[in-house]
Amino acid sequence: MGRAPCCEKVGLKKGRWTAEEDEKLAKYIQANGEGSWRSLPKNAGLLRCGKSCRLRWINYxxxxxxxxxISTEEEEIIVQLHASLGNRWSLIASYLPGRTDNEIKTYWNSHLSRRIHSFRRSASESLRLITETAKGGVLTIGKGGRAGRFAVKKNKNSRTPKDVTRAPSIKKPLMENNTSNCHNSNIEVMQLLQTPAIEKETLSSAINDTVIWDPCEDDKEQMDLVMPSPYPETGRGMVGSSGEKATLVVSHSDEITSGNSMLCPSVGQIDNDSSGPFYQGIEKTLCFDEFTDKELLDPNGGSTLNEERQDGLVVHSEERENGVLSPNKTVYDSIDYLSSNGESGEWHSCSSISRSGFDDWIWDDVMGGHVQGGGDEIQEDNMLSWLWESDQVEWGGRGTGL
DNA sequence: AATAACCGCAACCGCCATGAA
DNA sequence: ATTCATGGCGGTTGCGGTTAT
Structure with missing residues (x-):
């Protein structure tokens, strides 16, 4: 049994608002201010539910x-924020003055989600290949390409908005601190960070936002977690928050090498066992005290990357400029690790986690590292633009050498 | 030109959080 | 401590316009 309705529905008007109703509502609110939505319709002489009045006022x-x-800049902000915040439309809207949560939600659903979806599917497939390679398997490219538009013609009867518009949900962690289910011993654990904007959410929830990707399962949704977007996505927050630390553990063994105290990028060393090289982490922690909302959105944050190569492990570490830690250069940074292709001694570069922004995305790590001649073109591209144009892009056909 | 399919968006619905009583 | 009213949020629906066949 749900709650009682917010108001008596009987006799109330529904559907589109007329100009006359708008005028009444606007005049009333200008005279009396917002609030008291329940009593507002009666006082304003409207045959509407108070909730409806509120929505109309707020959204229109x-x-x-x-x-x-929505401008291109706003689009980028939406994409970036959605990647880190998930479907917290009101929160996202707070970063976009003059835009409402409903508007952003609608825009996302109708414009952006499908592009992202197309992109992710492609990226997911690439990651699967990466995983195979990382395990020392033979890299093979499956059937590639895309079959036309994402929104393939559908029977009208089967057109359900949730099919089209629902943002990808985030699966609960499979099993925290449990690796036993994966016998192929390739586990990635990402302790993802919170965004400053959602700091109010509990630290515990952030800590529990450990996503275990089990490559044993070729599950699209899990793939989304690993290679979803410009930011590592949790849907529950991930970017750094004050004083918090995040964990990114890439392990080739059954042992998860770190607890919650580790923050990517970490520094470690590569050892070898029968299944190939694996990473033994020497933890390196960074703090995100300096994080601000502005920095979150600042694509020009002032930090530079260092790369350390340690026996095949490429670790990006951070440098601060003016004491400011730039999230775009560090927080979402990747641990790129190299894996041996068995006896051939050939090394492949892969990126275990996505990077900060499309402009920053080392596409070569994701795709090109496996593919001769790959990467450069894309890396120089404006990735966001490319994403937008993804309907015209045939996966595997652009800069990948495939 | 007619029809079906698709798209965009305003509005609705139900649940949840919060604060006052 | 509990109940209840209210606001707020995210998901969903349905309509009107557009595009494709």
């Missing part, structure tokens, strides 16, 4: 709303 009538199309 408010004076500070920005009209017009």
């Amino acid at each position: 009538l408010r004076a500070d709303l920005k009209r017009g199309n």
Whole structure:
């Protein structure tokens, strides 16, 4: 049994608002201010539910709303924030003055989600290949390419909004601190960070946001967790938050080498066992005290990367400029690790986790490292633009040498 | 030109969090 | 401590316009 309805539905008007209703509502709120939505319709002479009035005001009538199309810059912000915040539309909207959560949600559902989806599917496939390679397997490229648009013509009867619009949900962690289910011993554990904006959420939840990717299962949704977007996505937050640390553990063995105190990028060394090289982490921690909302969105944060190569492990470490830790250069940074292709001695570079932004994405690590001649073109591209154009891009056909 | 399929978006619905009583 | 009203949020629906066949 649900809650009682917010108001008596009987006799109330539904559907589109008329100009006359808008005027009544606007005048009333200008005179009396927002609030008391339950009593507002009666006082304003509207045959509407109070909730409906509130929605109408917030989403349409408010004076500070920005009209017009979402700009490219706004798009980028939405994409980036969604990657880190998930479907927290109101939170995302708070970064976009004049835009409402409903507007952003709608825009995402109708414009962006499918592009992202297309992108992710492609990336997921690439990651599967990466995984195979990392395990010392033979790299093989499966049937590639895309079959037309994502939104293939559908029977109208089967058109359910949730099919089209639902943002990818985040699967609960399979099993925290449990690796026993994966006998192929390739486990990635990512202790993902919170965003400053969602710091109010509990630390415990952040700590529990450990995502275990089990490559034993070729599960799209899990793939999404690993190679989803410009940011490592949790849907529950991930970017650094004040004083918190995150863990990224890449292990080739059954042993998870770190607890919650580790923060990517970590520094370790590569040892070898029968199944190939594996990483033994020497933990390196960074703090995100300096994080600010602005920095989260600042693509030009002032940090540079160092790379250390240790027996096949490429570790990006961070440098601060002016004492500021740039999330874009460090927080989402990847541990790129190299794996041996068995006896051939050939090394492959892979990226276990995505990078900060499309502009920063080392696509070569994701794709090109496995493919001759790959990477350069894409790396120089504006990845976001490419994403937007993904409908025209045939996966494997652009810069991958395939 | 007619129809079906698709798309975009405003609005609705139900659940949850919060604060006052 | 409990109940309840309210606001807020995210998911979903349905309509009107557009595009494709």
